[in-house]
Amino acid sequence: MKRRGIQLSPRHKRWFYAVSMTLFLSGAAWVWLGWLAERDGARAELLRSLKPWMLKLHGAAAMAFLVALGILIPTHFKRAWQARRNRTTGVFFVTVMGVLVATGYGLYYFGDDRWRSAASWIHLILGFAAPALLGLHIWQGRRELRP
Numbered sequence: 001m002k003r004r005g006i007q008l009s010p011r012h013k014r015w016f017y018a019v020s021m022t023l024f025l026s027g028a029a030w031v032w033l034g035w036l037a038e039r040d041g042a043r044a045e046l047l048r049s050l051k052p053w054m055l056k057l058h059g060a061a062a063m064a065f066l067v068a069l070g071i072l073i074p075t076h077f078k079r080a081w082q083a084r085r086n087r088t089t090g091v092f093f094v095t096v097m098g099v100l101v102a103t104g105y106g107l108y109y110f111g112d113d114r115w116r117s118a119a120s121w122i123h124l125i126l127g128f129a130a131p132a133l134l135g136l137h138i139w140q141g142r143r144e145l146r147p
């Protein structure tokens with residue numbers, strides 16, 4: 001941590017970004033493999049066999065991401081809030097992450113197909129938007145730190 005404990009250290013940045021990228025890419029790969037399997041009859045079985053592995057990787061990355069996000073609460077979140085820095089995009093990003101956690105949970109445990117379908121679409125849309133939201137938060141934070 002730097003700049004009064006708000007900015008992440010280079011090592012923490014690398015770890016957080018690697019976990020975030022793994023989470024995003026594994027989810028995107030799962031969606032892409034499903035789309036390809038519907039259109040490519042010859043390789044459909046191979047593509048379908050890869051989907052569970054992407055889902056397992058996505059679940060593992062989601063757990064690692066939650067740990068990474070949790071580590072930021074007593075340091076990054078708390079200190080930035082007290083310094084009144086980048087609150088809007090921070091709260092928005094954390095809210096979106098909360099909805100992604102809830103819809104991810106719902107994809108496994110909602111019994112009703114309508115609820116599960118709604119959770120799926122919300123999770124998909126917010127999941128694809130998450131890297132841009134994180135980028136916006138980082139950009140805004142760096143902009144605020146400039147003299």
